[in-house]
Amino acid sequence: ETGVTQTPRHLVMGMTNKKSLKCEQHLGHNAMYWYKQSAKKPLELMFVYSLEERVENNSVPSRFSPECPNSSHLFLHLHTLQPEDSALYLCASSQASGIGANVLTFGAGSRLTVL
Amino acid sequence: GQNIDQPTEMTATEGAIVQINCTYQTSGFNGLFWYQQHAGEAPTFLSYNVLDGLEEKGRFSSFLSRSKGYSYLLLKELQMKDSASYLCAVKDSNYQLIWGAGTKLIIKP
Secondary structure, three states, rough: OOEEEOOOEEEEOOOOOEEEEEEEEOOOOOOEEEEEOOOOOEEEEEEEEEEOOOEEEOOOOOOOOOOOOEEEEEEEEEOOOHHOOEEEEEEEOOOOOOOOHHHOEEEEOOEHHHH | OOOEOOOEEEEEEEOEEEEEEEEEEEEOOOOOOEEEEOOOOOOOOEEEEEEOEEEEEEEEEEEOOOOOEEEEEEEOOOOHHOEEEEEEEEOOOOOOOOEOOOOOEEEEE
């Protein structure tokens, strides 16, 4: 149990579908992140929320839409995705500042396949 | 641009020692991190170096040379459970994490 839970673990969707990924952390952290992990590529930071405010959006296409209703929950809403969006989507959390900001706790990821 | 280089794959024998290298070119430096990721699982934090030298934590040690833009992760007394990917990451001057593509370590009996 990592303290960061992601659902679903696996998702297959068509290009016209709308789905959402969910992330929940029970660590008392106040920063949350979405990363994209593709085979043999570095982790790509997509979004960062700190104290429930979005502080980072790394030129992510608008077909990905994040939502952070509170410091424990993070969503990634997906619509009209492309096959190249197939990847492992990792959620992570940390403290927003101080020494704890140095260490990310990751969830196990949601494996997304776009047909 | 910013870049982290590490070998794509390494193979080692159970009980042996392996060193995984990481070189980086970043705009500024605010620490280097190593994470371990077993297949299908979450990456987990292994070590953090911000000053030059060796940090030892059980069978794992991490070394940093800021002047050379170089780090390594040393794994001793390898066990089959050490088969995993090892991710190197650097925090740049903006405190953004720059990640390497990871090194897949295969342990053979």
